[in-house]
Amino acid sequence: MVRCGSGPKPREGRGIFFLLGIVVGSFLNVCIHRIPRGESLVFPPSRCPLCGHRLAPADLVPVLSYIWLEGRCRYCGQRISPRYPLVELATGLAFELLYRTCGLGPGLVTRLVLVSALLVVAFIDARHYRIPNEIVVFLAIAGVALNFWTRELSWWQVPGGAAVGGGILGALALLSRGGMGEGDVKLAAATGLYLGPGRQALAIFLAALFGAVVGGVLVLLGRKRRRDPIPFAPFLAAGTMVACLWGDLLWLFYLSRAGLA
Numbered sequence: 001m002v003r004c005g006s007g008p009k010p011r012e013g014r015g016i017f018f019l020l021g022i023v024v025g026s027f028l029n030v031c032i033h034r035i036p037r038g039e040s041l042v043f044p045p046s047r048c049p050l051c052g053h054r055l056a057p058a059d060l061v062p063v064l065s066y067i068w069l070e071g072r073c074r075y076c077g078q079r080i081s082p083r084y085p086l087v088e089l090a091t092g093l094a095f096e097l098l099y100r101t102c103g104l105g106p107g108l109v110t111r112l113v114l115v116s117a118l119l120v121v122a123f124i125d126a127r128h129y130r131i132p133n134e135i136v137v138f139l140a141i142a143g144v145a146l147n148f149w150t151r152e153l154s155w156w157q158v159p160g161g162a163a164v165g166g167g168i169l170g171a172l173a174l175l176s177r178g179g180m181g182e183g184d185v186k187l188a189a190a191t192g193l194y195l196g197p198g199r200q201a202l203a204i205f206l207a208a209l210f211g212a213v214v215g216g217v218l219v220l221l222g223r224k225r226r227r228d229p230i231p232f233a234p235f236l237a238a239g240t241m242v243a244c245l246w247g248d249l250l251w252l253f254y255l256s257r258a259g260l261a
């Protein structure tokens with residue numbers, strides 16, 4: 001991922017990618033619910049996660065159904081997790097931000113695939129403390145295939161990014177003796193295929209920084225104890241997105257501060 005925004009900055013179609021994102025986000029919700037349970041993503045059709053009642057089209061309008069039904073299932077009246085509208089809104093905002101930053105082009109497709117898979121992984125890891133292999137394999141295959149199309153990274157940057165991601169987290173996993181899981185190592189190797197070595201190093205640095213800040217705040221608030229495990233994928237996802245969107249700017253800032261540029 002050499003640069004973001006090779007195309008002209010879009011002036012038209014603003015908001016369209018937000019709408020596309022909330023529709024995709026509603027499918028990501030299905031992935032977040034079903035993949036850890038080993039269920040098919042296609043069958044059966046959408047059901048209430050609480051009572052199992054089949055949902056009608058009117059129940060499936062992203063975000064709006066949740067607001068209209070005041071966060072409750074129409075059939076059983078139980079509270080539905082706010083995660084559903086949250087994932088939809090987050091996907092919508094991420095898609096719109098990527099479109100406005102990158103413009104229309106192959107690079108945008110790569111980033112939309114990456115952010116979608118990262119949202120699924122982040123929410124599953126936050127809830128279940130594990131990173132499903134299926135998603136890592138999907139990310140890895142899609143990353144290599146998309147780069148054949150976009151040619152954003154040179155031939156050595158793709159495996160180079162994976163080696164940096166897997167290498168740094170693999171070393172941390174050995175040093176922390178279980179603090180960092182095998183899933184985190186594989187995930188960082190897969191996201192490295194999209195970023196290349198430099199940006200992947202930046203992504204991991206940012207992820208560790210975000211994790212330390214959020215973990216520290218949770219300990220201070222008494223929500224976690226110092227030794228409690230904290231899922232790493234949400235932070236790696238955030239670090240990857242920042243590195244992918246503003247990585248060049250951050251590098252330039254760092255180099256100018258260090259007196260190197």
Ligand SMILES: [Zn+2]
Pocket residue numbers: 048049050051052053073074075076077078
């Ligand atoms: Zn229900």
